[in-house]
Amino acid sequence: MNTNSIGAVSTQSFTFAEDEPFCLESGETLRPVALAYETYGALNADRSNAILICHALSGSAHAAGYLDGDPEKVGWWEETIGPGKAFDTDRFFVICSNVIGSCYGSTGPASIDPATEQPYGLHFPVVTVGDMVRAQVRLIDHLGIDKLLCVAGGSMGGMQVLEWAAHHPQRLHAAMPIATTAHHSPMLIAFSEVGRQAIYADPAWNHGAYYDQPRKPDAGLAVARMVGHITYLSEESMHLKFGRRLQGLEKYGYEFETEFEIESYLKYNGLKFTQRFDANSYLYVTKAMDYFDLTQPTGSLAAAFAASTEVRFLVISFTSDWLYPSYHSKQLVSALTAAGVDVTYLDVKSSWGHDAFLLEVETMTNLLGSFLDRLVREEQVPAPVGYAPRARFVPGVNTALPRTKLADNLA
């Protein structure tokens, strides 16, 4: 754990009122709906210092600090959220909630279907990024926050940020979409679909009905995750981290064992993922990402932001990110500019691929921190009680470590 940690935290849960049905984009209704969430720092007097953090594909509400009683369970964005860090918990009230469809405490396919009293499995309705965000709006209402100072997130978290800005613009002052896109390209859909097909191909998946079975579709889920991990790295970072080095071998073994370090990395991460994520949630969350498309229904991305002219944007991409390449962010910036939105954009030079949004901590801290300083000034956001300014803190990141050691559930 870094110094300047928020320390011990605990995940909370918010269940929607029974008399307020939650209607999904598909037309179906979901009930009951629970959201797992965490908060760090304190609200100020006029409740104007709240920042919502949105997580990526396999993330959770546990974004910072460590889980009470388990110092090993460090939050997925610990480097960026904490006292003196980019999202300064001395200054801001930071919220992170687990998306619906996921498996970290929010309602998803592993939850109990009240109609059958069994886990939903594939009977869980397909949810969208729009649905995820409308659920977050209810949480923000519940927390008594009228307008968020900022919504921020990378990858699928960035899609949620864009959804907030496009469809709930009156509820936020600023948006920070990072390493993301306004819609998946066919290549992104293709990678999602291969992951899903790997799960479908596992007989233990059993069309989603495996919760009461002795075996889970771990083999298929591991393959899906391995595909994902390839896309999170860059050619350059793979050369730096692994090259063609063999794992504890002097020469080829001429057999089908794990030999190259990159093979070991993939296998380790695939296996580790099955210990923490639900295969059906992988299907639902990737499907939501594939469906997300802010150019619809008009065909114009600029039109999606027609009502967002009061929202200030900080858009960040990374030069070696080939999963969400910079041109996606540049198209977004063009559309925002065309819509008359105030947008700051930076294409950060990095060799870390999509993972850069986790690893380029110093650059990110300075970028996000400066942008938030400006917001605080321009919106005249009062500090919470007892606030004492301190120098900005940039945690170190050991990029030589396996990704999972750095942050287990970021992307």
Place this chain on the structure above:
Amino acid sequence: MNTNSIGAVSTQSFTFAEDEPFCLESGETLRPVALAYETYGALNADRSNAILICHALSGSAHAAGYLDGDPEKVGWWEETIGPGKAFDTDRFFVICSNVIGSCYGSTGPASIDPATEQPYGLHFPVVTVGDMVRAQVRLIDHLGIDKLLCVAGGSMGGMQVLEWAAHHPQRLHAAMPIATTAHHSPMLIAFSEVGRQAIYADPAWNHGAYYDQPRKPDAGLAVARMVGHITYLSEESMHLKFGRRLQGLEKYGYEFETEFEIESYLKYNGLKFTQRFDANSYLYVTKAMDYFDLTQPTGSLAAAFAASTEVRFLVISFTSDWLYPSYHSKQLVSALTAAGVDVTYLDVKSSWGHDAFLLEVETMTNLLGSFLDRLVREEQVPAPVGYAPRARFVPGVNTALPRTKLADNLA
């Protein structure tokens, strides 16, 4: 089928002499060894007009014409091999053989192990690109050809070309490595390994012992192939071919069916592949590709070509090929130049990704054809009996067709 086809062809088989054991790089000995091969055109009087074509991962000896009795079974490089085409079968004697380890008639894991009288399965020894090429050398000896005019191939075919030039330089005048590399980068190994892991994950794989079982590891093999197909395309070609279009749907179905065209393409190709390829062969051939590394044992790629100064090279890469990116070819060209080798290099502008080496027929025909014209002139290669020159022929290719319709077994 194109016009200017070589027409009906049949695959032949060559079995190595029993008293000449075939020793592998691993130290193991393989016996018996059979190679499936095809030839097109006629040898000239001094046997100097022979060209060897090397196939890619899932290719076969059937490179041109159609299989006798089945006009649907068109060769995988039909656009490039035939009367008047780049590899002009009026002018040259063209040979293509299936690699050992594969499943199209050459000895591989599905062959009968004489020790057990059962299919080898995983008892088949691991073979290398070096082994594949030394087997081809025996075939060329058998055909009575002292020196090939040229060895040509794309992708894994290109690796074989490089192996020929580096380790058997006295046996060829010219080498045409296309869309290939002198060694797999960690990203290429990663994609190979994910394909293998998808096969291992299929319970029907049964550690390679499935030949007498009712089920084959088709599900795993299909996933492996889907991953492959993503890497054969480019972002741009995916946008052109599929975009975010739905397959026969007006709007999202909110269910886990094939919805996007790209999903349908992957699923179709994955399934189709299981009808023609052996999962164990997929393991062996991808392993050979991962092991291939011409920088070893010296660490210098230039050193690999120290004895190749009499071999003339035509190196071709494609700008949108991200599986074997142009920088691999550029490194190769640098090494060849450093070794004092005569090399012509072209980085062809194309949007078709790795598939470009199949689809850029006009460019390829002109490039390969001109290079061969020069060879014929400089080596004073006599024409075969009855040769009458004709204008070069460039077949059309309908790039709107699914890849499998174009060439089922190229990459």
